[in-house]
Amino acid sequence: MRTEALVIALLAGTLLAGCAQFSPDGGFAPVADTARERLGKEATWLRTDDERSAARARTQELLAQPLDVDAAIQVALLNSPSLQAAFANLGIAEADYVQATRLPNPGFSFARKSGDEVLKIDRAITIGVMNLLALPFAARVENSRFAQARLQAADAVLQHAEATRRAWVDAVAAEQAVRYAEQVRHAAETGALFARDMARAGNMSARDHAREQAFYAEAAAQLARARERTISARERLTRQLGLWGEDARYRLPERLPDLPGTRPEMQDLESYAIAQRIDLQAGRAQLESLARSLGLTRATRFVSVIDVGYLHNSENGRRETGYGIDIEVPLFDWGGARVARAEAVYMQAAAQLADRAIDARSSVRERYASYQARYDVARHYRDEVVPLRKRIGNENLLRYNGMLVSVFELLSDAREQIAAVNGYLDAQRDFWLAEAELRGTLGGRLPEGYPSDRTSPTERSGQ
Template identity: 35%
Template sequence: MTAEAAVRVAMLRSPRLQQEYARLGLARADVLEAVQVANPTLSLSRSYLDPGSGYNRLAGLTMPLADLLVLPVRTRLARAEYERAKLEIAGAVLNVAADVEAAWYTYVGAQQVADMRTAVAGGADAAAELAQRFFDAGNISELQLKQEQAAASEARIIAARARADAGRARLTLNTLLGLSGEDAAWATSDRLPMPVGAEDDPQQLADLARTSSLELLAARQQAEILVDALGITRKLRWLGGSEIGYERERDADGSRLRGPTLDLELPIFNQGQAKLARAEALLARARARVATAELGVDNAVRLGAEQVRELSQVVAIHRDALIPQREKVVERSQQEQNFMLIGVFELIQAKVQEYNAYESYLEAVRDYWLARVELMRAVGQRLPSDAAIGDRTPSVQDILTPSAEEAMPGMDHSGHDMSSMPAAPADAMEGMDHSGMDMPAKPDAPMAPAAAPADAMEGMDHSGMDMPAKPAAPAVPASAPADEMEGMDHSGHDMPATPTPVDHSQHGAPPASPAPPTQDEKETEEDTPTPPDHSAHGDTP
C-alpha cells in the first residue's frame, strides 16, 4: 500500500470523513430551510349574537411580513453559507488526507527503524557470544565480557521498543483508514521516496496559499456573509414581528366583509439594538479570524518551507558525507583487523556505528516527508514540486545484505602470503588490541624470524629505555664472529656489551706506558665506534 492508495482507502472507509460528509448534509439542509418562507397562519372564529339572532363567522390568513421582505437576501446568505461549509469540509478532508499520509510515512519509517534495530541486536548478540568464547579461552577479561553482554541486552531492549513503536504506528494508520480485523492485513512498501531535487520557492508558496488555503478561504467567506447580514439587520430592525394577511367575515344577516390585514410591531421599547450589536460583533470577530488566518497561513508556509529545506540538507549530509565516511571506517577497520592491528570487537563496533548512520538517514528521510505533509496542509493543496518525486531510498534489506562487490570494497588478498606466519592457533590473536604499538601503518612485509637483523627493530618504541634510540654497534671481540653477535639484545644482562678497561692503579705497580700509536692504528681507532654507556643498566665490573 502506497501513500496515495492509503488516502484513497481513507476517502471511502474513514469514519472521520463520514462525519465531515454529514456536516455537508447539515449545511445543505440549512440552505433548503433558508429559501423557504414560513407557513401562513389560518385563523377561524365564530361569534354568537343575542339568543335567537344568529352568529358571525370570521376567517383570516396571515404570514410574517419580514420573511417575505428578506427572502431574496436570506437565500443569498444561505447559499454563501453553504459554500463556506463546503470550504470547511474540504479543508477537513485535506486534513484527513494529510493525517493519513503522515501516518503512512510514520509507519514505514518506524518499520525501517525496527528492522535496523533488530539487525543491530542480532549483531550485538553475536558479539556477546564471541566474547563468551574469548573469555572461556582466557583472551579477554570478565569486564570486557560483561560490557559486551550488557551492550547486547541494551540492543535487544531498543529493538523491542522499536517494534512496539512500529506496531503502534500501524494501528494509528488503520484507525484513520477505517480498517480492522482481516481488512487490516495489508502490506506496504519498505522504501520511502527520496527528497525532490529542487524545492519550491517560499514566496511562491506563500502567494499560492493566500488563494488556495481552504481555512483562509472559509474565513473570508464567513466575513463576507456577515457583512451582508449586518446590512440587512440595519434595514429591517424596525419590522420586528409584523404580519400581513387577508380576512373574510360573514354576519348573521348574510352580509360579508373581506380585505387585507396588516399587523405592525411598534418599536417603542425594543428597537433592535441587540440584533444590531450582535451582528456588528460577529462581523468584527470574523474579520479578526481572517487576519489571524492570513498571518497563520503565511507564517506556517514560511516555517514549513524552511523546515523542508533544512531537513533536505540533513538528508544530503547523511547521503553524501556521514554514510560514506562510516562505510570507509568499516572498510579500514576490516583491513586493520585482517592484519591483527585491532580486535574483532572494534570491527563490530564500527559496523554498529555504520548501521546507526543508516538508521539516522532513514529517520531523516521520514522527517523530511512529514515536514512536506505539514507544508502541504498549510498551502492547502499539493506542492508543485510533487511532480519531481521519483527515486526511492534503499530498503533495509539492501542495507543489511549488500552485494559481494560492496561488502569489502578495495580489499585484495591475492598478494598476501601467509606461509611465513607461525603455526599459532587461529584464535590466539583474535580480539587482541595492538593499537598502542608503534608499528608501521601498512605492515605489508611478512613477519621477521627471531634472528632478525638490526634493521628489523626499526620503528619500535624504546622511549622507556635509558639508551639512545639507535645505539652504535659495540666493538666485537676478535674471538667471536661478527655475524653471530649481530642483532643480540644485551639490555637485560648485568654486564655491558663491551668490557671497560681494568684500572690497575690500585695493584701497586703502575701499568706500562703504551707505545705511541702508529699511523695505521690511528686510522683504525677513528673508524671504531665509541662503545655505549651501560652505567644505567647495573654495576660495571
C-alpha cells in the same frame, strides 16, 4: 391600487427567490474537483449502496498491493467515516438554503362564539410580510453559507489527505526501523555469544565481556521499543484509512522514498499559500455572508414583525370581510442590540480571517525553513556520515584480518556504524514529514516543478 401594487411586488420578489431545488450531487462536485486537481485522487460522498459497493471494490483493489502513499490517501478518501461526516454538512447547508427560499406558510385562525341566541364566527388568514420581504436576502445569505460549506468540505479532504500522508511516513519509517533493529539485535547476540566463548577461554576480560552483554541487552530493549512504536504508528495510519478487520492487515513498502536529487528552492511561497489555502477562501466566504446578514439586520431593525391577514367574519348569518394588519411597535426595542451584535460578529470574523492569513504566512516560512534544514541533515547523513562509517568499518575489518586491531575495536566500530544508520533513518523520516507539513501549509499542493514531485513515491521507493 397601492395595495395591489405592493402585493404584486411581494409576489414577484418571492417567486424569484423561491425557485431553489436540491442539487443531484448535494453540492459535492466542487469538493470532488478539488481532490482531483490538488491530490490526483477521487473523493466520494457515499450516499447509496451502489456507491458504497464501488468504494469497497476499489479499496480491495488498492489493498491487494503494498500500500504506497498515493494508494493510502485514496483509501482514506474512500473509507474515512470522519470525512463522510464532514460531507454530511453539505446536505445540512443545502437543506438550509432550500428552506430559506421557500415561501412562508400562511396562518389560519378560527373562533366561534355564541350567547343570547347570537352566533359569531371569526376567520382569518395571515401571512408575515417581513418574512416575504426578507426572503430574497435570506436566500442569498444561506446560499453564501452553502458555498462556505463546500469550501469547508474541500478543506477537510485536503487536511485528511495530508494527515494520512504523515501517518504513512511514520508507519513505513517505524517498520523500516524495526527491520534494522532486528538485524542489530541479531548481530549483538552473535557478538555476545562470541564474547562469552572468548571469556571462557580466558581471551577476554570480564569487563569487555560485560560490555558486549550490555550491548546485546540494550539492542533487545531497543527492538522491543521499536516494535511498540511500529504498532502505534500503524494503528494511527489505520484510523486515517478508516479500515478495520481483515482490511487492517494491509502491507506497506519496505522503505521510505529516497531523497530528491537536488535541494529544492521555491519562491513566492507566501503568495502561493494565500491563493491556494481553502481555509482562507472559506473565511472570505464567511465574511461575505456575514456582511449580507449585517445588511439584512440593519434593514429590519425598526420593524421586525408585520402580519397582513384576510378576515372573514359572520354573525347570525351576516357576513363581514376585510383585512387586518398586525405590527410590532418599537417603543422599547429599536433593534440596536441586534445590529450591534451583527456588527460585532462581522468584526470578529474579519479579525479571525486576518489572524489566519498571518498564521498562514508565518507557517509557510517556518515549514519551508524546516523542510530545507531537514533535507540538508538527511543528505549529510546519506552522503557523508554513513559512507564514512562504512569506510571506517571496512578499514577496520582489513586491519582485523591482518591482526592489526582487536576484535573489541571491531565491535566498538560496529556500534558506531549502527548509530550512524539509525541517525540517517530518523533524518529521512523527518524530511518526508516536513514535506507533508509543507504541503498542508501550501493548501495541499506543491508548486509546479517541485523536485520531489517529478517522480511518484512508488518509483522513488524502488530506487
